[in-house]
Amino acid sequence: MTILEAGERHRNIDSPNPLDWISAAPAAEVATRAPAKARSYTLPIQPGLIFAYFILAIALLWAVAPGLFTSYDPVQGLPGQQLKAPSALHFLGTDALGRDLYTRLVYGAVHSLTGALAAVVIGLFAGTALGVIAGSIGGWVDEIIMRVVDVLLSIPALLLSLSIIILLGFGTVNAAIAVGFTSIASFARLVRSEVVSVRRSEYVEAAFGSGGTFFKVLWRHVLPNSLTSVIAFTALQVGSAILQLSTLGFLGYGAPPPTPEWGLLIAEGRNYIATAWWLTAAPGIVAVLVVLSVNRVSQAIGKAQR
Amino acid sequence: MTISPVGRLEGTVLPAPVLDVSGLTISYRDQNGTRTAVHGIDFSVAPGEVVALVGESGSGKSSTAQAIIGLLPENGRLESGSIRLNQQDIAGWPQKRLDGIRGSVVSLVPQDPGNSLNPVKTIGRQVAEILIIHGKASGAVADARAIELLERVGLNQPALRAKQYPHELSGGMKQRVLIAIAIALKPSLIIADEPTSALDVTVQKHILDLIDELRRETGTAVLLVTHDLGVAADRSDRLIVLKQGKIQEQGRTADILANPQSAYTQRLLADAPSLNIRQRRVAAVATASQGEASDDIIIVEGLVQDFSLGGKDKGLRALDDVSFRVRRGTTHALVGESGSGKTTTIRTVAALQKPTSGKVIVDGLDLSAPPRETLRLLRKKIQLVYQNPFGSLDPRQTIAAIVEEPLLNFEPVPRAKRAEIVASTIEKVGLPLDVLQRRPHALSGGQRQRVAIARALVLDPQILILDEAVSALDVTVQAQILALLDTLQRDLGLTYLFVSHDLAVVRQISDTVSVLNGGKIVESGAVEDVFERPQSHYARELIDAIPGKKYPSLAGQSLSTHSGNIR
Numbered sequence: 116m117t118i119l120e121a122g123e124r125h126r127n128i129d130s131p132n133p134l135d136w137i138s139a140a141p142a143a144e145v146a147t148r149a150p151a152k153a154r155s156y157t158l159p160i161q162p163g164l165i166f167a168y169f170i171l172a173i174a175l176l177w178a179v180a181p182g183l184f185t186s187y188d189p190v191q192g193l194p195g196q197q198l199k200a201p202s203a204l205h206f207l208g209t210d211a212l213g214r215d216l217y218t219r220l221v222y223g224a225v226h227s228l229t230g231a232l233a234a235v236v237i238g239l240f241a242g243t244a245l246g247v248i249a250g251s252i253g254g255w256v257d258e259i260i261m262r263v264v265d266v267l268l269s270i271p272a273l274l275l276s277l278s279i280i281i282l283l284g285f286g287t288v289n290a291a292i293a294v295g296f297t298s299i300a301s302f303a304r305l306v307r308s309e310v311v312s313v314r315r316s317e318y319v320e321a322a323f324g325s326g327g328t329f330f331k332v333l334w335r336h337v338l339p340n341s342l343t344s345v346i347a348f349t350a351l352q353v354g355s356a357i358l359q360l361s362t363l364g365f366l367g368y369g370a371p372p373p374t375p376e377w378g379l380l381i382a383e384g385r386n387y388i389a390t391a392w393w394l395t396a397a398p399g400i401v402a403v404l405v406v407l408s409v410n411r412v413s414q415a416i417g418k419a420q421r
Numbered sequence: 422m423t424i425s426p427v428g429r430l431e432g433t434v435l436p437a438p439v440l441d442v443s444g445l446t447i448s449y450r451d452q453n454g455t456r457t458a459v460h461g462i463d464f465s466v467a468p469g470e471v472v473a474l475v476g477e478s479g480s481g482k483s484s485t486a487q488a489i490i491g492l493l494p495e496n497g498r499l500e501s502g503s504i505r506l507n508q509q510d511i512a513g514w515p516q517k518r519l520d521g522i523r524g525s526v527v528s529l530v531p532q533d534p535g536n537s538l539n540p541v542k543t544i545g546r547q548v549a550e551i552l553i554i555h556g557k558a559s560g561a562v563a564d565a566r567a568i569e570l571l572e573r574v575g576l577n578q579p580a581l582r583a584k585q586y587p588h589e590l591s592g593g594m595k596q597r598v599l600i601a602i603a604i605a606l607k608p609s610l611i612i613a614d615e616p617t618s619a620l621d622v623t624v625q626k627h628i629l630d631l632i633d634e635l636r637r638e639t640g641t642a643v644l645l646v647t648h649d650l651g652v653a654a655d656r657s658d659r660l661i662v663l664k665q666g667k668i669q670e671q672g673r674t675a676d677i678l679a680n681p682q683s684a685y686t687q688r689l690l691a692d693a694p695s696l697n698i699r700q701r702r703v704a705a706v707a708t709a710s711q712g713e714a715s716d717d718i719i720i721v722e723g724l725v726q727d728f729s730l731g732g733k734d735k736g737l738r739a740l741d742d743v744s745f746r747v748r749r750g751t752t753h754a755l756v757g758e759s760g761s762g763k764t765t766t767i768r769t770v771a772a773l774q775k776p777t778s779g780k781v782i783v784d785g786l787d788l789s790a791p792p793r794e795t796l797r798l799l800r801k802k803i804q805l806v807y808q809n810p811f812g813s814l815d816p817r818q819t820i821a822a823i824v825e826e827p828l829l830n831f832e833p834v835p836r837a838k839r840a841e842i843v844a845s846t847i848e849k850v851g852l853p854l855d856v857l858q859r860r861p862h863a864l865s866g867g868q869r870q871r872v873a874i875a876r877a878l879v880l881d882p883q884i885l886i887l888d889e890a891v892s893a894l895d896v897t898v899q900a901q902i903l904a905l906l907d908t909l910q911r912d913l914g915l916t917y918l919f920v921s922h923d924l925a926v927v928r929q930i931s932d933t934v935s936v937l938n939g940g941k942i943v944e945s946g947a948v949e950d951v952f953e954r955p956q957s958h959y960a961r962e963l964i965d966a967i968p969g970k971k972y973p974s975l976a977g978q979s980l981s982t983h984s985g986n987i988r
Contacts, residue, residue: 316812317807317809317812318814320773320807321805321807321873321876322815322826323773324771324773325826325830325876326797326800326801326827326880327826327827327830328830331829331830336815339817340815340816340817
């Protein structure tokens with residue numbers, strides 16, 4: 116019943132009626148987390164979300180077991196089958212070298228997804244480490260880290276990743292590192308803000324007050340309580356990493372041909388856009404669907420946490 | 422305050438009530454389905470009358486008030502019943518139609534003045550707004566009226582205040598502005614929803630006096646929603662006691678206080694500290710009477726604390742030459758209003774911050790220049806219990822992990838031994854052992870505060886600092902926690918440093934007291950001395966402001982004497 120009076124400073128407590136205890140609980144959530152409106156318990160079935168999970172499941176299966184989905188070879192072209200339009204034989208047509216486009220998309224999933232995953236892991240770990248250090252130590256350490264982060268944020272992501280690739284050299288791994296590097300700053304900023312607010316909370320002070328050392332308190336309280344919103348952000352970053360990797364592939368900074376990377380497929384198909392538009396459209400649509408699905412899922416994760 | 426003639430003339434024909442609520446049922450929809458918060462209650466408010474709606478959290482008092490003014494939260498629904506305002510049934514009116522009467526016929530003084538004003542508009546504009554919305558005035562006329570209203574509610578320099586923004590005003594001033602808005606159109610009913618809960622006790626008195634005075638002037642009826650029985654006793658003609666959405670008892674305030682009928686009301690009255698000046702408890706420790714200076718466990722001498730305000734000239738002096746001593750096994754209270762330096766003092770004593778100058782000695786350990794090891798030793802001796810049990814427990818840990826944690830910070834204790842200590846501590850604070858595997862959100866506020874006390878006790882400290890530790894709790898729970906603290910003090914020989922703004926509670930549980938004002942100690946001594954014979958002007962003012970004075974002792978006094986000494 117307390118939820119009705121969430122604004123009240125005193126709450127219902129050791130009432131003999133256990134019902135009151137239970138209902139006292141949501142009030143706490145309301146007080147410490149988010150307004151009551153934002154909670155959506157009675158979730159109706161969300162067709163969009165189910166569709167997103169479906170797309171992601173297929174993309175994952177493509178990456179794990181591409182052989183299950185197609186019998187063609189992704190790299191070896193078929194003689195005499197160049198630039199065929201979509202048909203029963205070639206589901207999405209073939210490219211200029213007679214390679215089945217659908218097969219190339221299926222085999223390309225592993226490059227895009229692992230690349231994106233690696234990029235996000237780099238961003239997550241480096242960014243979280245920087246954010247935690249900045250937020251928990253504070254003072255001039257915080258100042259220096261956050262000013263560097265500001266500088267990183269001010270450089271356009273594409274420009275930054277291109278510069279890094281030029282420094283490191285071309286290739287799938289280097290492209291992933293470059294994309295991961297661009298997300299470090301956003302991760303660091305988010306984590307720092309969470310750490311700063313958790314650090315001010317009374318349970319952290321209570322932990323110090325009971326003799327906890329800096330690292331113990333950091334590990335037991337600050338880190339677990341700071342990471343909730345980071346999880347949703349990580350999922351979101353997967354989508355943007357796929358997009359960035361495709362962009363790099365398209366520009367020719369990613370995996371070298373004949374790797375069937377999605378961005379590269381679009382770039383290769385561009386030359387035939389007037390006569391074989393599906394060569395550009397199909398990989399584009401696949402990339403967009405996967406990215407949208409990831410965003411939808413991350414949104415759902417974010418909501419569930421609130 | 423005068424009791425309105427309406428209330429006294431029993432048996433005569435009463436004028437038509439301003440507000441007549443009958444069969445009001447309110448329910449809320451949430452993840453677990455529909456829950457009824459108010460079960461068919463009936464009451465009425467006569468013109469010029471003050472009716473207090475009292476009850477603990479979850480009693481449905483706020484829901485009732487919100488329903489009357491048509492401001493139930495989105496998931497709330499008025500199931501049935503009628504709300505007659507000046508003979509018109511407004512239950513079920515659409516919001517658009519209610520807009521016409523809100524402010525002009527019924528108005529609201531909200532609970533939290535801090536959140537109830539628009540931060541980007543000047544005070545004057547916000548007061549003028551209500552006149553403009555209802556088409557009573559516009560332009561320069563409205564502005565002039567606004568300034569008059571601000572003057573009426575006792576703001577000094579009203580013309581200047583009208584040009585200021587909410588953040589430039591104190592909490593009490595903001596509440597005055599809200600009252601100015603509420604009375605602007607001379608409504609026939611003002612709903613005051615916990616109007617002073619967020620304010621200091623002296624400010625509370627001034628605000629309640631103001632509401633009383635305005636009410637008498639214009640004959641407006643007031644529905645006062647409050648959890649504070651002292652306030653209700655002082656200010657109301659009639660009292661309605663709510664529990665879990667049902668009326669337990671209603672009637673004339675004096676009658677109910679003198680002779681409560683329902684068991685619930687009796688318990689509520691017995692637990693309210695402000696209505697019970699109990700016999701002083703016996704000092705917890707027998708040795709306390711010996712009074713040796715060497716037995717002072719906390720010695721604070723000449724404590725000064727400055728805070729710099731971002732490079733500006735001098736900064737802020739939060740504590741100025743604060744000195745006090747606490748004898749082992751006794752309770753020392755620090756009282757004062759917000760900003761008086763209470764919290765700064767205890768944070769320094771708990772070594773959570775370093776003093777600018779002065780000496781703090783806790784059980785022989787000098788904290789003025791503490792080396793790291795001294796600090797860690799100190800942690801075992803002194804523990805803090807915070808005001809808000811919802812914020813001081815890590816939401817991700819189980820109760821077992823929370824209570825166990827301090828043990829992990831010192832010499833390693835074997836796992837089995839730790840579990841044993843945790844279990845016995847949980848039992849000590851009167852919780853069942855099955856809470857151990859739960860998380861804080863599954864516990865009620867009182868249970869959480871018990872967990873917080875258990876965490877503080879697990880290291881076997883000698884001193885507990887209680888920072889407003891019972892202020893956020895309902896009176897009956899407050900009484901239970903205070904009783905628990907008393908038992909623990911006797912059993913374990915603890916010393917308490919008790920910080921509170923609630924003087925009634927302080928009087929009940931402490932042995933000695935220091936009154937702080939503006940970072941200085943204005944008075945200190947034994948509780949009886951300070952409360953019975955306050956020497957300083959400030960302490961006197963503070964003690965006078967405690968609500969519940971109107972009925973100093975519930976038994977043994979004839980009611981007729983009360984009407985004589987009413988303020």
